[in-house]
Amino acid sequence: MAKKTLVPFGPQHPVLPEPVHLDLVLEDETVVQAVPQVGYVHRGLENLVDKRDFQQFTYIAERICGICSFGHSMGYSQAVENLMGIEVPERAEYLRVIFHEMSRMHSHLLWLGLAADAFGFESLFMHSWRLRERLLDIFERTTGGRVILNFCIPGGVVHDIENTELEAIVSTLRGMREDYDQIAATFLDDASVRSRLSGVGYLSKADARTYGCVGPMARASGWDVDVRNNGLGAYSALADFKPVTSQDGDCYARCQVRVEEVRQSIDIITELASKIPDGETLVKIKGNPAEGAESLTRIEQPRGEAIYYIKGNGTKFLERCRVRTPTSTNIPGMCATLGGSDLADVPNIVLTIDPCISCSER
Amino acid sequence: MSVKDTSKKGASYVKKSPWIIHYDAASCNGCDIEVLASLTPLYDVERFGIINTGNPRHADIFLVTGSVNEQAKPVIEQIYSQMVEPKVVIACGICACSGGVFKTCYNTMGGIDQVIPVDVYVPGCAVRPEALIDGVVRALDILEQKRAAMDAGLPVPTPEVKLGVETPRVLHTQDDPDESGTPIEPAAQGGEGAKR
Numbered sequence: 426m427a428k429k430t431l432v433p434f435g436p437q438h439p440v441l442p443e444p445v446h447l448d449l450v451l452e453d454e455t456v457v458q459a460v461p462q463v464g465y466v467h468r469g470l471e472n473l474v475d476k477r478d479f480q481q482f483t484y485i486a487e488r489i490c491g492i493c494s495f496g497h498s499m500g501y502s503q504a505v506e507n508l509m510g511i512e513v514p515e516r517a518e519y520l521r522v523i524f525h526e527m528s529r530m531h532s533h534l535l536w537l538g539l540a541a542d543a544f545g546f547e548s549l550f551m552h553s554w555r556l557r558e559r560l561l562d563i564f565e566r567t568t569g570g571r572v573i574l575n576f577c578i579p580g581g582v583v584h585d586i587e588n589t590e591l592e593a594i595v596s597t598l599r600g601m602r603e604d605y606d607q608i609a610a611t612f613l614d615d616a617s618v619r620s621r622l623s624g625v626g627y628l629s630k631a632d633a634r635t636y637g638c639v640g641p642m643a644r645a646s647g648w649d650v651d652v653r654n655n656g657l658g659a660y661s662a663l664a665d666f667k668p669v670t671s672q673d674g675d676c677y678a679r680c681q682v683r684v685e686e687v688r689q690s691i692d693i694i695t696e697l698a699s700k701i702p703d704g705e706t707l708v709k710i711k712g713n714p715a716e717g718a719e720s721l722t723r724i725e726q727p728r729g730e731a732i733y734y735i736k737g738n739g740t741k742f743l744e745r746c747r748v749r750t751p752t753s754t755n756i757p758g759m760c761a762t763l764g765g766s767d768l769a770d771v772p773n774i775v776l777t778i779d780p781c782i783s784c785s786e787r
Numbered sequence: 788m789s790v791k792d793t794s795k796k797g798a799s800y801v802k803k804s805p806w807i808i809h810y811d812a813a814s815c816n817g818c819d820i821e822v823l824a825s826l827t828p829l830y831d832v833e834r835f836g837i838i839n840t841g842n843p844r845h846a847d848i849f850l851v852t853g854s855v856n857e858q859a860k861p862v863i864e865q866i867y868s869q870m871v872e873p874k875v876v877i878a879c880g881i882c883a884c885s886g887g888v889f890k891t892c893y894n895t896m897g898g899i900d901q902v903i904p905v906d907v908y909v910p911g912c913a914v915r916p917e918a919l920i921d922g923v924v925r926a927l928d929i930l931e932q933k934r935a936a937m938d939a940g941l942p943v944p945t946p947e948v949k950l951g952v953e954t955p956r957v958l959h960t961q962d963d964p965d966e967s968g969t970p971i972e973p974a975a976q977g978g979e980g981a982k983r
């Protein structure tokens with residue numbers, strides 16, 4: 426039997442912008458075990474509910490993660506609305522979903538770029554990020570921010586987006602789609618991409634269930650979990666929604682699922698923009714959360730299901746806020762997938778779960 | 788491990804394209820993706836010869852995003868000490884400048900200047916790529932000054948690390964959510980802050 430070696434992976438490394446740290450136990454070139462080390466980006470922001478009232482905390486919640494920032498503010502706002510029994514205007518629900526889907530697209534394009542970088546396809550990285558800038562332009566034009574939007578608050582959204590603006594968004598996305606199809610074709614059909622990703626990091630459906638995987642990671646293993654399926658908020662207005670799945674369970678399948686989800690998001694936005702009702706976009710919240718009131722909401726973030734739990738204590742400060750983010754749920758699955766893989770494939774496998782460390786460590 | 792004492796008279800320092808190294812201390816990612824966005828086609832700093840490297844020895848500019856915590860501190864110090872003089876540190880985003888929204892979190896030490904000397908502060912939440920590029924341009928001037936000092940055999944001008952003068956950690960009382968809360972001794976903080 427070969428000698429076992431321990432190789433540290435991270436926290437500072439060229440591929441990933443975030444400090445992921447894994448201790449890899451190797452036997453020759455094969456990974457026997459992967460042990461994640463956490464805490465590099467732990468800030469302890471859930472504890473800030475002591476110091477920021479429940480309305481101010483929306484901005485903190487948004488800064489759990491800069492990539493899925495809109496989703497976090499939306500999940501937190503929904504939790505507060507549940508807690509206090511607030512009915513959100515329908516137009517605001519639609520706008521939320523439209524922005525949430527746009528941030529899913531920007532997150533997936535970002536991921537596609539990083540994945541291309543990880544398997545050594547630099548120009549594909551550049552093209553993905555070039556396309557992503559068009560979404561950031563939309564964000565900047567409509568909300569003023571490029572990555573942190575401060576658009577969704579408890580009670581609705583901060584301001585209305587006019588119908589003409591929505592049309593402009595839809596036409597931008599339509600234009601994007603042609604360029605996107607070219608990139609997507611490279612991701613899915615290029616021989617070098619296939620040879621780097623096919624058969625790498627296999628996770629079976631049974632394992633995905635055992636390890637409780639969520640999001641594209643679970644869907645790529647043929648398990649169609651998707652919170653959007655439950656038809657909460659404006660998702661109920663969609664004529665037809667079916668989670669994108671793949672049966673293969675390898676890195677290629679995970680890439681495929683994300684590639685398709687971008688197209689799906691464009692469809693969702695186009696459909697909702699054509700159906701959006703007129704009306705108010707914000708209701709004022711009066712009073713404080715009741716003592717002992719609890720609420721729990723789930724939303725589908727780009728990386729999978731995120732859960733928000735909050736508890737009131739009768740004052741404007743919350744008693745507790747707890748967020749369970751998709752990456753922390755996916756890490757056991759990732760470590761299982763890493764076992765038995767080659768050392769050279771580790772960056773690819775780590776990347777295909779789309780790790781978001783600042784989400785999972787908060 | 789630090790390579791500080793190379794500033795002998797007679798050694799000459801070649802002017803070169805600035806290479807950067809980026810580390811995410813404890814940020815929310817917002818600033819990191821903006822750092823990466825400045826490397827991609829719309830902003831494209833690579834056309835100025837600015838390259839993102841993963842090797843501290845190759846880098847002239849250290850971009851740090853996010854507020855520092857105890858776990859990230861040794862990593863930042865290590866990267867900083869492995870970089871060769873002249874070097875410049877840029878704090879990207881308001882978190883890296885002062886701790887930002889996370890300043891009062893229990894696991895946050897504050898800005899990057901608590902740990903290593905910072906030359907340029909670039910505020911913004913998230914930092915905009917334009918601001919970031921402006922920060923890098925300023926850093927180039929500072930790099931030039933440092934290089935000139937080294938050529939002349941003088942000590943390299945380095946800003947102070949502010950660890951000794953740590954901004955008091957403020958814990959707010961429930962009815963005083965503003966920045967003007969009463970500072971609490973670190974010992975007392977364990978009891979109060981660890982409430983849940």
Ligand code: SF4
Binds near residue numbers: 488491879880
């Ligand atoms: S400055 Fe803002 S965007 Fe940047 S890391 Fe801090 S919270 Fe995130």
